[in-house]
Structure formats: structure tokens, C-alpha cells
Amino acid sequence: MHSFGYRSNALLTFAVTALAFICAITSFSDKFSNQNPSVEIQILNINRFKKQSHGNDEVSLTLDIAADLQSLFTWNTKQVFVFVAAEYETPKNSLNQVSLWDAIIPEKEHAKFRIQVSNKYRFIDQGHNLRGKEFNLTLHWHVMPKTGKMFADKIVMPGYSLPDAYR
Amino acid sequence: MGFIGETVDSIKSIKIRQVLTQTVTLGMIVTSALIIWKALMCVTGTESPVVVVLSGSMEPGFKRGDILFLHMTQEPIRAGEIVVYNVDGRDIPIVHRVIKVHERRNTGDVDVLTKGDYNKDDDIGLYADGQIWLNRHHIMGRAVGFFPYVGWVTITMTEKPIIKYILIGALGLLVITSKDRQHTEKKAGRWWGSGS
Numbered sequence: 001m002h003s004f005g006y007r008s009n010a011l012l013t014f015a016v017t018a019l020a021f022i023c024a025i026t027s028f029s030d031k032f033s034n035q036n037p038s039v040e041i042q043i044l045n046i047n048r049f050k051k052q053s054h055g056n057d058e059v060s061l062t063l064d065i066a067a068d069l070q071s072l073f074t075w076n077t078k079q080v081f082v083f084v085a086a087e088y089e090t091p092k093n094s095l096n097q098v099s100l101w102d103a104i105i106p107e108k109e110h111a112k113f114r115i116q117v118s119n120k121y122r123f124i125d126q127g128h129n130l131r132g133k134e135f136n137l138t139l140h141w142h143v144m145p146k147t148g149k150m151f152a153d154k155i156v157m158p159g160y161s162l163p164d165a166y167r
Numbered sequence: 168m169g170f171i172g173e174t175v176d177s178i179k180s181i182k183i184r185q186v187l188t189q190t191v192t193l194g195m196i197v198t199s200a201l202i203i204w205k206a207l208m209c210v211t212g213t214e215s216p217v218v219v220v221l222s223g224s225m226e227p228g229f230k231r232g233d234i235l236f237l238h239m240t241q242e243p244i245r246a247g248e249i250v251v252y253n254v255d256g257r258d259i260p261i262v263h264r265v266i267k268v269h270e271r272r273n274t275g276d277v278d279v280l281t282k283g284d285y286n287k288d289d290d291i292g293l294y295a296d297g298q299i300w301l302n303r304h305h306i307m308g309r310a311v312g313f314f315p316y317v318g319w320v321t322i323t324m325t326e327k328p329i330i331k332y333i334l335i336g337a338l339g340l341l342v343i344t345s346k347d348r349q350h351t352e353k354k355a356g357r358w359w360g361s362g363s
Contacts, residue, residue: 023314027312078227079228081228081284083246083247083266085246085247091272092272093269093270093271094270095243095268095270096268096269097245097246097268098267099246099247102266104227104228106227121266121282121289126278142247142249142264144228144229144313145313146315147313148312148313149312150249150311150312150313152247
């Protein structure tokens with residue numbers, strides 16, 4: 001009952017249980033943070049808008065993204081993954097979501113930024129429905145904790161549209 | 168001669184019962200672990216409720232050796248979710264983020280494109296030949312939580328199987344020797360008891 005084996009076993013079990021409990025309440029503490037991120041996106045330029053050889057529309061555009069995500073960071077945050085997606089519907093598809101740009105924010109200091117970028121990923125439709133198309137730009141964020149539950153949310157900005165003719 | 172015969176008989180009979188009890192206890196432990204695993208599969212709705220991150224393609228968020236908790240619901244798949252999927256013909260599941268979604272009206276079928284956060288290119292190179300989209304049936308679950316470092320145990324045991332054997336051997340030895348000590352203590356107690 002007092003051998004090294006029993007003692008180390010008891011110690012190890014207790015240590016692991018205590019660690020699991022601490023990680024659980026750390027993750028739980030994230031619920032109490034007050035979060036109010038903000039973002040503004042403008043389309044600066046439509047660089048290219050054409051129909052590909054196999055019939056799908058493709059757009060290349062330059063965006064101006066101004067965002068403040070500092071309130072998303074808590075002591076349990078490892079990084080915040082943020083991306084901007086275009087959302088629209090077509091006769092064939094009830095929902096299309098195309099990610100245009102993403103970034104990893106490792107620290108709170110970098111979470112307030114303004115950048116001008118052209119789309120990192122190709123904006124290609126399944127079909128040729130993009131002329132004159134109205135779409136939403138959504139800013140999504142995905143908070144990855146140091147331990148525990150991840151959470152994600154988004155801000156939807158409606159009212160953007162593509163030109164009526166190819167360029 | 169008779170005394171030796173008696174002792175041998177008593178030892179044999181005790182040993183058989185003991186061995187049987189040990190086997191049954193071991194079987195119970197293994198079975199209850201299996202029950203817990205299967206129950207987890209039911210609750211989370213996926214075939215593998217916990218996976219180990221094997222590559223660095225999702226760094227710095229998920230490093231090699233982290234474990235991910237998965238959950239699968241019938242909710243539609245949306246951009247930004249971290250999903251675990253199997254490609255036909257490959258048995259290692261991949262954990263990456265959804266960057267494009269095209270969902271059909273009426274049927275709800277969905278075409279999905281994924282990409283690892285740290286990779287430069289999207290996953291088209293990882294899909295089967297000629298495949299350019301993932302569909303719902305490829306996706307096994309969404310990552311909902313994670314725990315750092317714990318997966319290294321699994322990675323070491325898979326990549327250096329000798330460690331697995333050493334561990335199981337040591338465990339087996341522990342079980343056998345601890346039972347023997349209990350048995351000897353019982354016998355000693357009996358002798359002392361009868362002496363006084």
C-alpha cells in the first residue's frame with residue numbers, strides 16, 4: 001500500500017485529473033469575454049472579369065479591408081484565423097461561399113489592421129452567373145485557444161455587386 | 168512424497184482459479200474501454216471522435232502531436248469550418264479548413280474545397296485523380312476542440328512499434344507480479360495467524 005508503484009500511480013492520476021480540470025475551466029473562462037469586433041471592406045477595383053475557356057466566370061478584385069479584432073483575444077487565445085468570403089446565390093446553387101483572402105493573427109497587437117489586397121484565392125463560379133451579381137462579403141474569424149473549445153463567428157456585409165459586363 | 172504431492176495440488180488449483188480471475192478482470196477492462204470508445208462514437212456522430220494531427224499543414228494552429236475532438240452533425244458544411252475528410256483510396260484522414268462551398272438547391276448536395284492553413288496551395292493535389300471537389304460523404308467530422316501534445320504518445324507508438332511492445336510487456340509483467348505479491352501476503356498472513 002505504500003510502495004513506490006502505488007504512490008506514483010496515485011500521484012499521476014491526481015496530476016492528470018487536476019490538469020484536465022484546469023484546462024476545462026480555462027476553456028470555460030472564454031465564455032465571459034466581451035467581444036465586439038468591427039470591420040469595413042471596400043472593393044477598390046475589379047481587375048479582371050472574364051469567362052474561362054470551360055465556361056466558368058472568374059473575377060479578380062482588389063479589396064480594402066479595415067478591421068479591429070482585438071476584443072477577440074483572451075488569455076487563452078493562441079491565434080485568430082480570419083478570412084473574407086464572398087457569398088451569393090445562383091439558379092443552380094442555393095449558396096456559394098468563396099474565400100477570397102485569409103490571414104493568421106498571432107497576437108492582439110496585430111488584430112487591428114487595414115490592408116489592400118487582391119484576392120488570394122481565385123473567385124470562380126460554377127457556371128457563368130456573375131455578371132451584375134449582387135453578393136455579400138463576410139468576415140469570418142476562428143479563434144483557436146491554447147486549450148479547449150474553439151469558437152467561430154462572422155460579420156455579414158451585404159450590398160456589393162459585380163459589373164454587368166465582362167472586362 | 169505425499170506432502171509434496173499435496174502442495175503441488177494446492178498450488179495448481181489456486182493458480183488455475185487465479186489465472187482465470189486475472190484473465191476475466193483483464194477482459195473486463197479491455198471491454199469497458201471498448202464500450203466507452205463506441206459510446207463516444209455514438210455521441211459525437213463520427214467514426215473517430217478523437218484524431219491525432221500528423222502533419223504541420225495547419226500550423227501554427229495545430230501542431231503535429233496535438234489531438235482534435237471531432238463532432239459531426241447534419242448541419243450544412245460552411246466555409247471556415249475545420250473538417251476531417253477521407254479521400255477514396257487513402258486511409259489517413261486529413262484535417263483542413265473549408266475555403267469554398269457550392270451548395271445545390273433542392274438536393275442539398277455540396278461541393279467543397281479545402282486547404283491547410285499553412286499550405287500555399289489548396290487540396291486539389293490531395294484529392295483522387297480527376298476529383299476537384301469534396302462531397303458530404305467524404306467528410307467524417309468537424310474539429311470542435313483540441314488538446315496540445317497528448318497525441319505524441321500515439322505517434323511514437325505507431326512510428327516505433329517496439330515501444331508499443333515494451334509498454335505492453337511491462338504492463339503485463341506488472342499485472343502478474345502484483346498478483347503474486349498479494350497472494351504471498353495472504354499466505355504469510357495465514358501462517359502467522361495460525362501460529363499465534
